[in-house]
Amino acid sequence: MSSVMSTASAANSDDLIIDGSAYQSRLLVGTGKYRDLEQTRLAVEASGAQIVTVAIRRTNIGQHQDEPSLLDVLPPQRYTYLPNTAGCYSAEEAVRTCRLARELLDGHTLVKLEVLGDEKTLFPDIVQTLEAAATLIAEGFRVMVYTNDDPIIAKRLEDMGCVAVMPLAAPIGSGLGIRNPHNIRTIIENAKVPILVDAGVGCASDAAIAMELGCDGVLMNTAIAGAREPVLMASAMKKAIEAGRESWLAGRIPKKRFASASSPLDGTFF
């Protein structure tokens, strides 16, 4: 009983803290690329995510204004919305997007900043990202920032006042997994703000590896929405994030070249 209690209290004390708010889930999910809103809802529920990213786009004028919207199926009272600047290729576009999102979501200031460099790689444009981050922070936004896996830039973004730094594991939507675990590790070791892997995860083991490196969380969309069974993959990702986190907290054994028997040698009768 007491061990059950202590496990429960340990779990409670392991919340993810972003900008002073506590989250029990370390999996953040995007809401794009699903078949329909119902599949979006089911996948987000199966993922256990509490923070969901959304895009800000033009309203379709004259079309189906009575159709349910994302805000109907994922109520903002229940989920923390993370408007993101996906699709922006300049600091100016990203800043305008965040200002519109703040107005749309009644003064909500937590945003995901992403300024892209080119369409082939979707790598971040770091010069534009730094410029946008400075403007947004000065305007009172709480910025979670997508960046590459460069430890120097990650630290710079933290020092500017970003509330979380989110290096890519691999190109957006590539599913290649963690391409540079050593850099991700270095970014984590240097950081005082949460570090979340954002982009590149392809399957549940990739998510677990990110967490075993010591990441505070993982943000993904395509790996779930693009799976053959998105709702099942969402459930797999939830477990992988939890397993990876516990594995990190538990502390892995050192790797050795040769075997080390797990049964005692004392008392053998042969």
Add this chain to the structure above:
Amino acid sequence: MELVINGKPEQLPDGLSASALIAHLGLQSTRLAMEVNREIVPRSRFDSHYFQPGDRIEIVRAIGGGGQ
């Protein structure tokens, strides 16, 4: 007067307010945000904001999106 709404030129009556435009477009019950010539017009000012000919208006909403 001509206004450019979400990238499309539209002919609309002079002296149109933001509230009147939203009603004209049937968007009263939609959660949205508006930018006019790259400046936010808060919903609280829709009644008192009047458009000028040539204004470029963006009306946006939240939709499913990345994450990656």
